[in-house]
Amino acid sequence: xxxxxxxxxxxxxxxxxxxxxxxxxxxxxxxxxxxxxxxxxxxxxxxxxxxxxxxxxxxxxxxxxxxxxxxxxxxxxxxxxxxxxxxxxxxxxxxxxxxxxxxxxxxxxxxxxxxxxxxxxxxxxxxxxxxxxxxxxxxxxxxxxxxxxxxxxxxxxxxxxxxxxxxxxxxxxxxxxxxxxxxxxxxxxxxxxxxxxxxxxxxxxxxxxxxxxxxxxxxxxxxxxxxxxxxxxxxxxxxxxxxxxxxxxxxxxxxxxxxxxxxxxxxx
Ligand code: HEM
Numbered sequence: 622x623x624x625x626x627x628x629x630x631x632x633x634x635x636x637x638x639x640x641x642x643x644x645x646x647x648x649x650x651x652x653x654x655x656x657x658x659x660x661x662x663x664x665x666x667x668x669x670x671x672x673x674x675x676x677x678x679x680x681x682x683x684x685x686x687x688x689x690x691x692x693x694x695x696x697x698x699x700x701x702x703x704x705x706x707x708x709x710x711x712x713x714x715x716x717x718x719x720x721x722x723x724x725x726x727x728x729x730x731x732x733x734x735x736x737x738x739x740x741x742x743x744x745x746x747x748x749x750x751x752x753x754x755x756x757x758x759x760x761x762x763x764x765x766x767x768x769x770x771x772x773x774x775x776x777x778x779x780x781x782x783x784x785x786x787x788x789x790x791x792x793x794x795x796x797x798x799x800x801x802x803x804x805x806x807x808x809x810x811x812x813x814x815x816x817x818x819x820x821x822x823x824x825x826x827x828x829x830x831x832x833x834x835x836x837x838x839x840x841x842x843x844x845x846x847x848x849x850x851x852x853x854x855x856x857x858x859x860x861x862x863x864x865x866x867x868x869x870x871x872x873x874x875x876x877x878x879x880x881x882x883x884x885x886x887x888x889x
Contacts (some may be wrong), residue, residue, distance in 0.1 A: 736792060
């Protein structure tokens, strides 16, 4: 089956790339029981997958209400922190951003599919601090992103997608080191099945009562073979691979996959 999202067909550089979507498309669904996946992670890796700051409960509660509305039935909190209860009802990860002393900060999050970061590491950080590892973010994107957060209208839901390549089907990879260490052991003949495109589909939405902003992250992982089956689609992927900016390639460590990728793209 071909991947649901193909953002590499649009860009191979860091960009904001937000577009408005219908509020009813806020969540994509497609996972029967997200709690069955998320609960064991919380049990075993609480620090990686859950964090909240003092004072975030009112916005968490508003988010829980909105998620209930979106799903068509209230989601019970059952004595859990409201954001955690909301996150158990959807496949997406949920991040709450609130303006504190004039700065947008991450005040609570449930993170079950973090790409190489953990909840404990990022809680409380500002948009600038969160994006320090992203080359050039402070110079090129930060001002615009802050302006977007400040100007969000209540009736607007915005979506963006990013992409990368990984060599694991796992959604939960707080630390990429073990995955990367195993790349040299991959059988080149199986590269199209072992290498995977990893897409994050993210949304932004303002909570009208508290003025907080919800940032959702849904991760989709597909083997490259899902693209390689169609020559036209493979050609579009190959173009993205070859034209990706140096910053984009370095940040995503794409060089680790160059040799294997050549097998898929060129049949080398
Ligand atoms: C309009 C809003 C945003 C834009 C345009 C944006 C953009 C980006 C970009 C370009 C990257 C590099 C990876 C990629 O997407 O290709 C990135 C990484 C990241 N973003 Fe954002 N971002 C936004 C909002 C947020 C929010 C609200 C959070 C809060 C959780 C966040 C947390 C992160 C983190 C943790 C990373 C990974 C940084 C690392 O490598 O350690 N972003 N973002």
